[in-house]
Amino acid sequence: MMPIWTKSGEKHAVTLLKVQDCHVLRYVSKEESGAKTAKLLVGGKNVSPFSKPESAHEIFKEAGVPRKQKVTTFNVTDDAIIKPGTPLYAAHFRPGQFVDVTAKTIGKGFQGVVKRWGFKGQPASHGQTKTHRRPGAISTNKAAKVYRGKKMAGKMGNIYRTSFGLKVWRINTKHDIIYVNGSVPGHTNCLVKVRDSKLPTYKDCNKNPPFPTFFADGDEELPEDLFDEEIFQFTDPSVTFA
Amino acid sequence: RVSSDGKPPKFQPPPKPVIVDRKTQKEERRFLSPEFIPPRGRTDPLKYYIERKDMIQRRKVFNIPEFYVGSVLAVTTADPYASDKAKRFVGICIQRGGKGLGATFVLRNVIEDQGVEICYELYSPRIQAIEVLKLEKRLDENLMYLRDALPEYSTFDVNMKPVPRMDQEEIPVNKLQVRMKPKPWSKRWERPKYNIKGIKFELPEHKMKAAQKWSQPWMEFDMLREYDTSKIEEKIRKELSEELEK
Numbered sequence: 001m002m003p004i005w006t007k008s009g010e011k012h013a014v015t016l017l018k019v020q021d022c023h024v025l026r027y028v029s030k031e032e033s034g035a036k037t038a039k040l041l042v043g044g045k046n047v048s049p050f051s052k053p054e055s056a057h058e059i060f061k062e063a064g065v066p067r068k069q070k071v072t073t074f075n076v077t078d079d080a081i082i083k084p085g086t087p088l089y090a091a092h093f094r095p096g097q098f099v100d101v102t103a104k105t106i107g108k109g110f111q112g113v114v115k116r117w118g119f120k121g122q123p124a125s126h127g128q129t130k131t132h133r134r135p136g137a138i139s140t141n142k143a144a145k146v147y148r149g150k151k152m153a154g155k156m157g158n159i160y161r162t163s164f165g166l167k168v169w170r171i172n173t174k175h176d177i178i179y180v181n182g183s184v185p186g187h188t189n190c191l192v193k194v195r196d197s198k199l200p201t202y203k204d205c206n207k208n209p210p211f212p213t214f215f216a217d218g219d220e221e222l223p224e225d226l227f228d229e230e231i232f233q234f235t236d237p238s239v240t241f242a
Numbered sequence: 243r244v245s246s247d248g249k250p251p252k253f254q255p256p257p258k259p260v261i262v263d264r265k266t267q268k269e270e271r272r273f274l275s276p277e278f279i280p281p282r283g284r285t286d287p288l289k290y291y292i293e294r295k296d297m298i299q300r301r302k303v304f305n306i307p308e309f310y311v312g313s314v315l316a317v318t319t320a321d322p323y324a325s326d327k328a329k330r331f332v333g334i335c336i337q338r339g340g341k342g343l344g345a346t347f348v349l350r351n352v353i354e355d356q357g358v359e360i361c362y363e364l365y366s367p368r369i370q371a372i373e374v375l376k377l378e379k380r381l382d383e384n385l386m387y388l389r390d391a392l393p394e395y396s397t398f399d400v401n402m403k404p405v406p407r408m409d410q411e412e413i414p415v416n417k418l419q420v421r422m423k424p425k426p427w428s429k430r431w432e433r434p435k436y437n438i439k440g441i442k443f444e445l446p447e448h449k450m451k452a453a454q455k456w457s458q459p460w461m462e463f464d465m466l467r468e469y470d471t472s473k474i475e476e477k478i479r480k481e482l483s484e485e486l487e488k
Contacts, residue, residue, distance in 0.1 A: 002293060003344045009320065009368045016289055175288060188285055232367045234299035239367040241322040 004169055004179065005232040009239045014169055015184045017101070017192055019176040021046045022088040023065045027081055028073075037075045040082060043068030044191050070191045080212040090176040091214035093194070095228035097168045098202035099178075102193040103186035107158030117151040161185045165199045171226040273308045276338060277345030277364065278478050282469050293342040294478070298485045300365050307372060311335050312380030312416060314398055315349060317362055318370040328370055331360055332400050336385035350388060352397040357389065376405045379415045381440040390427035391420045391441070434458075 004014045026041040033039055041059065049057060049067040060067050063084040093099065113119045113135045121133045135153075139146045163184055170179035178194065186192055196206065214220075227233055278297070280290040300306075309315060316332045333349030336359070340346045345364045350357065362369060388396045395418075419442035422431075431438050432450060434457040443450060461467070 002289075002342065003363070003365075005367050009366070011363075011366070016292070018286070018288070172292065175292065177292065188283075234296055234365075235303065236367075237303060238320065238370050240320050240370070241327045 001183065002179075005239075006230045007232050007239065008230075009232075009241075012169070012181060013183070014179045014181060017178045017180055017184070017194060019088065019090040019092075019178065020044065021066075021068070023063060023068070024082045024084050024086050024088065025059050025063045025065065025068070025071060026084050030078075035075070038078055038081060039073045040076050042072055042074060042088065044070040044072070072193045074195065076212075082212050086213070086215070089173070089214050089216055090171050090178050091173050091216075091222055091226075092210060093168050093171060093178055094206075094209055095168050095170055095226050095231075096205070096207075097209065098197040098199070098205050099166050099168055099180060100162050100164050100195050100197050100199075101166055101180060101184045102160055102162040102195070103184060103190055105157045105159060105161050105185045106187045108156040110154065111156040112153045113151065116153060116156045119151075165197050165202055167228075169228050169231055172224065173222045173226065174224045272479060274475055274479055274482070275306070275308070275345075277341050278482070279341070279471050279475060281341050290342065294481070296343060297365060298482065301486065304369070305372075306364055307374045309335060309347075309372075309374050309377060310379045310413065311338055311383055311385060313374055313378055314376040314402065315347075316371075316373045316375055316402075317349065317360075319362070319366075320368045320370055330400075331358075332375065332398055332402060333358075333360070334385070334388070334396065334398060336388055350385075350396050351400075352393045353400070355393070357393065357396060359389075373404060375402050377407060377413060379413050381415070381417060382438055384436075385440070386429070387422070387427075387431045387436075387438060387441055388420065390429075390431065391422050395420050 001013055001015050004012050006012070021044070023043055024040055025043045028039040028041065030036070030038050043060070043063075043065065045068060046066045047069040049060075052067065057067060059071070065085060108115070112133055114121045114133045119135060122128050122131045122136070124132060135151075138150055138152070163182065166184070167181040168178060169181060171177070172179075180194075184192060232239065278294060280287070312334065314332065314334050316330060318328050318330045320327060321329045331349060331351070333351035335347050336350045337348045338345070339348075340363075343365045346361050347364065348359055348361045350359045352358070418440065420440055421442050421444070425445075429436065430453070431441060432443055432445060432453040434454060
């Protein structure tokens, strides 16, 4: 995470996400999957093929791509279908766009009710016998049962969570890095799924994105760094309030 | 030597010895700002490389001078609510923290009997100018104890003139031992964990001995805590000098 300053001098914290060897693996049509839209399977970081059996390598062999550590699905409209085997780059996103980021949260193991659900616990003194971080009562008398989904102690973390509506501040095309506003679930160097935001406020935010994706054919020469309009670039002199 | 007239030859004084001071020539003082050294961790070094590129970019446009904890600085920042739209603060640097673009330094001064500490970010675009009025080092890397010291040690004149110094001199170390206000202090500075050398402790002997109970003499031998930055520093220095000359 890094600080980033706007032209008016305000500071925002930004997370750096690297797009490492992403390829489209397979196209699943609407009829095949039975869903409302077509799907594209996309694979992430390259990893050694020797730790998995040959049967697991089928998808990668069809696409002509080394084995990937993570495979995710994206729901895609029919006009945005991409041929399996195309690489995906960070320039697919543009600064000023809004994005949802999904990842597995940091695993905390078996945790008690105070840390896991934020219960208040009991006072430290004034006669409490062996009760300082316990849940207390779990149901009422009339219910005569404990409801399903009652918040109790258990394994915390290591589940998929999404941060919605994160602004993309900057894209580095040389190293394929996306600078995304705020924090993102997961530990450092963990695998993350970045998707266009589905929040209704940001429905019309994308003006002329590279559609269906950014193909590095050599037609479009992008500069090494793409900045949002409001970012203070370090090549400018210091901010003054006239 | 052939004598010219039969008289002894004219006295030739021996050639003057050329004193080559090898010591001062060898130790070139190269200062590397502490926020360039990456912390120990499992982050991808690419992240530090990208951050350093941004830091170098900023340094090309705006001059961040060399300074240490204990030097007196004057910082002018842009402020929309001030007349003149700029604010100037003079103070002694008591702490330098943070790594990368978020590096900060805290300046302390006593203005009209009120102690004021301001934490500035080195790479913030709001800073218009940083001048070093007095470049010197102190015995410690962290001068937070000035909060519990007598206020005369933290007062610096707001209209102080910069102290002139020559370029190639060694940075003077101010061996000042500061006198403290009566206890209680904000932190127990006499404890060995803070390892403070710049305070003149006027506490009784038994209290100083009791503070040594909290010493952890095994920490300096702990090999897992060692972080040798010499090679990393060399690489970063090379990178910096190449980039800044462009």
